[in-house]
Amino acid sequence: MKYKVIDNLMDKDDFKNLQSLIMSADVPWYFNKDINTAPGYDPNTNQSYLIHNLFNLNLDYVYSHLYKNFNVFWKLLNMKSLIRAKLNLYMRTDKIEEHHPHTDLPFEHKGCVFSFNTCDGYTKLEDGTKIESVANRALLFDASNQHSSTSCTDEKARFNLNINFF
Secondary structure, X not given: XXXXXXXXXXXXXXXXXXXXXXXXXXXXXXXXXXXXXXXXXXXXXXXXXXXXXXXXXXXXXXXXXXXXXXOHHHHHOOOOOEEEEEEEEEEEOOOOOEOOOEOOOOOOOEEEEEEOOOOOOEEEEOOOOEEEOOOOEEEEEEOOOOEEOXXXXXXXXXXXXXXXXX
């Protein structure tokens, strides 16, 4: 799988409801002091972000009471097995910060970065392709390949969902 971009992945009303939830005060966000720990990452950078874990197969249980709100993705992405699902919140910065390249997992699998808001942040793929953050857009790719996230400068934050699956 090279990559695929799907605009308007969700029904408009379903998207608005989920977007309202994610961008509300009802989501407990947790501070992550490092964007990633891939080889070559400098832990002395000031790059950090907030996450909300929904599910992680490696830990064999659902983290979040919000998980049920994301069941729609099973059908939309034709998922057979979920490995991990988490929400990401990258705070606004004065200039775009492109984060250190990383892989999500060390084996071939499908990844989805789903955007909840439109902003000037993006996901950069291994070949240098930049996929802009557009509300209700899904980027599908093999997340065992190198990729990078970014901050944004034109909104208060960049909100997305990261799903790893088969």
